[in-house]
Amino acid sequence: MTHIIIIGGGLTGLFASIVAADRGARVTTIFKGHGGLSLSHGCIDVLDRSSPSRSLARLPDHHPYKLVGKVNLKDSVSDFRDLMLHAGYPFAGKLSKSMSILTALGSIKRTSFAPSGIARGDLNSGGPITLGQFSGFRDFYPSMIQKRASKNGVDIAKVIDLPLLEPPDRRDAYPTDYALLFEDSEWREEIIRMWRPLLPGVKRLGLPAVLGVLNHCEIHEELEDLLGIEIFEIPTLPPSVPGLRIERILLRQAQALGAKLIEGAGVIGRIDGRSRGKRVAGVVLHSTGRPIQLDADAVLLATGGILNGGLVAQQDHRIRESVFDLPVLHPTNRSDWVGLSLFHRQAYASTGIFVNSRMQPLGLDKKPMFKNLFAAGGLLAGSDRSLEGSRQGIDLATAYCAVNEALR
Ligand SMILES: Cc1cc2nc3c(=O)[nH]c(=O)nc-3n(C[C@H](O)[C@H](O)[C@H](O)COP(=O)(O)OP(=O)(O)OC[C@H]3O[C@@H](n4cnc5c(N)ncnc54)[C@H](O)[C@@H]3O)c2cc1C
Structure with missing residues (x-):
C-alpha cells in the first residue's frame, strides 16, 4: 500500500487526502494550521468568464489548467460535487456557463x-430580490449592497429589517455565532413567528450565509417551507460559514476513509540519500516535544502560497518554499511584488513552484527535482488565481492530478 504524506489542511490538501484514501493509499495529512476555506466564499471559482470551459484553451501553456488538462478539471469537480452531495450539501452549476451571485460588498x-x-441567488434567473437586514450583524449592510448592486445594473426591490432573538451581545457577533443560533430548532421557530408578518409580497429573499453550519440544507428548506418564500444566501466576509461547511465535510470524510490527520505541526522535508537525492524520504514533523521522522513513498505539498506558510518571504528579499526549499522564481526587487492598487495584478500572487504536467516540482534546469514529490493548489506558480477567479478550480484539478500521478 502506497504511503502518501499530504502537507496542508486547505481545500487542496483535504480534497487530495480523500481522493488518495479513496484510491486505497495509506494517507497521512499534516497541517500546522487551518487552510483558507474560512476565508473563501465557499463556492468553486473555475475562471471569471461567462463560459470557463470555452476560455480554458486561451490560457498560457504554463497555466496550471493547461498542465493538468480539461479532463482532470472535469473529473475533479465531479468528484468534489459527488462528495458534497453525499454529505447532504449539494452544489449546482456548470463548467460551460458561470452563474452571477451577489457579494456582501454589493459587487x-x-x-x-x-x-x-447560494446558487438560488443566481442573478441570471429568478424573480425580484428583497434583502434581509439582521440588526447588529457585523459586516453585512443590505442598503449598501442595494446601492452598489444598482450601479452594477442589478435591481434590488427592497431591504427589510428582520429581528433576531437574543443576538450574542457581550461581544461583536460573527457569522459563526449566528450560524450556531440557526441550528437551534426552538430559536428558529420563534424567528419564523416574528418574520412571517414582515414578509407579505416578498418572493425571493437574500440573507447572509449563516443559515446553519451542521444541518444547513434542512434549516434552509424549513425556513423556505414555513415562510412560503424562496431564500438564498449571500456569502459574508470572513469567517465564511459556507467555507467552514466544506472544511467540516472534507475533514470528516478524510477521516472516515482512514486518513490520519496530524494538526498543529509544521514539517520540513527529508531527502533520500540512498537514491542519491532523486527521491524524497518523507518529512520531519515539528510538534511539541521532539521532532518526529515520518517515512513516505510520496509527498504532496498542498501548503498554499505566500498567504498561508507554503512560501515565506525572508529579510534577504528571497521567497523560500517552506518544506523542501524548492526554487521559487520572483522579482528580486521587493517593491515589484505588489501591484499599484489592490485591484491590479499582484506579482506575489502568481509566485510559486513551477511543476510539469505530472505536478512534479521543477528545478532551475526545468527537470523534475524528485521522482516522488508533487505539489498542488495555491503553492503553484503560473496564475494570478485571485485576479482570474480560478482559485478553487485550480486547487481541485491539481490536487486530483497530483494524487493520480503519485499513486501511479
Ligand atoms: C490570507 C488569505 C486570504 C484569502 N482570501 C481569499 C479570498 O478573498 N477569496 C477566496 O475565495 N479565498 C481566499 N483565501 C482562500 C484561498 O482560496 C485558499 O487559501 C487557496 O485556494 C489555497 O488553498 P490551498 O488548499 O492550496 O492552501 P491553503 O488553504 O492556504 O492551506 C495551506 C495549508 O498548508 C499548511 N502549511 C503551510 N506550510 C506548512 C508547513 N511547512 N508545515 C505544515 N503545514 C503547512 C497551512 O497550515 C494550511 O493548512 C484566502 C486565504 C488566505 C490564507
Whole structure:
C-alpha cells in the first residue's frame, strides 16, 4: 500500500487526502494550521468568464489548467460535487456557463459551482430580490449592497429589517455565532413567528450565509417551507460559514476513509540519500516535544502560497518554499511584488513552484527535482488565481492530478 504524506489542511490538501484514501493509499495529512476555506466564499471559482470551459484553451501553456488538462478539471469537480452531495450539501452549476451571485460588498461575482443555497441567488434567473437586514450583524449592510448592486445594473426591490432573538451581545457577533443560533430548532421557530408578518409580497429573499453550519440544507428548506418564500444566501466576509461547511465535510470524510490527520505541526522535508537525492524520504514533523521522522513513498505539498506558510518571504528579499526549499522564481526587487492598487495584478500572487504536467516540482534546469514529490493548489506558480477567479478550480484539478500521478 502506497504511503502518501499530504502537507496542508486547505481545500487542496483535504480534497487530495480523500481522493488518495479513496484510491486505497495509506494517507497521512499534516497541517500546522487551518487552510483558507474560512476565508473563501465557499463556492468553486473555475475562471471569471461567462463560459470557463470555452476560455480554458486561451490560457498560457504554463497555466496550471493547461498542465493538468480539461479532463482532470472535469473529473475533479465531479468528484468534489459527488462528495458534497453525499454529505447532504449539494452544489449546482456548470463548467460551460458561470452563474452571477451577489457579494456582501454589493459587487456581482461570477462563479462556476455554488452550494444550492447560494446558487438560488443566481442573478441570471429568478424573480425580484428583497434583502434581509439582521440588526447588529457585523459586516453585512443590505442598503449598501442595494446601492452598489444598482450601479452594477442589478435591481434590488427592497431591504427589510428582520429581528433576531437574543443576538450574542457581550461581544461583536460573527457569522459563526449566528450560524450556531440557526441550528437551534426552538430559536428558529420563534424567528419564523416574528418574520412571517414582515414578509407579505416578498418572493425571493437574500440573507447572509449563516443559515446553519451542521444541518444547513434542512434549516434552509424549513425556513423556505414555513415562510412560503424562496431564500438564498449571500456569502459574508470572513469567517465564511459556507467555507467552514466544506472544511467540516472534507475533514470528516478524510477521516472516515482512514486518513490520519496530524494538526498543529509544521514539517520540513527529508531527502533520500540512498537514491542519491532523486527521491524524497518523507518529512520531519515539528510538534511539541521532539521532532518526529515520518517515512513516505510520496509527498504532496498542498501548503498554499505566500498567504498561508507554503512560501515565506525572508529579510534577504528571497521567497523560500517552506518544506523542501524548492526554487521559487520572483522579482528580486521587493517593491515589484505588489501591484499599484489592490485591484491590479499582484506579482506575489502568481509566485510559486513551477511543476510539469505530472505536478512534479521543477528545478532551475526545468527537470523534475524528485521522482516522488508533487505539489498542488495555491503553492503553484503560473496564475494570478485571485485576479482570474480560478482559485478553487485550480486547487481541485491539481490536487486530483497530483494524487493520480503519485499513486501511479
Ligand atoms: C490570507 C488569505 C486570504 C484569502 N482570501 C481569499 C479570498 O478573498 N477569496 C477566496 O475565495 N479565498 C481566499 N483565501 C482562500 C484561498 O482560496 C485558499 O487559501 C487557496 O485556494 C489555497 O488553498 P490551498 O488548499 O492550496 O492552501 P491553503 O488553504 O492556504 O492551506 C495551506 C495549508 O498548508 C499548511 N502549511 C503551510 N506550510 C506548512 C508547513 N511547512 N508545515 C505544515 N503545514 C503547512 C497551512 O497550515 C494550511 O493548512 C484566502 C486565504 C488566505 C490564507
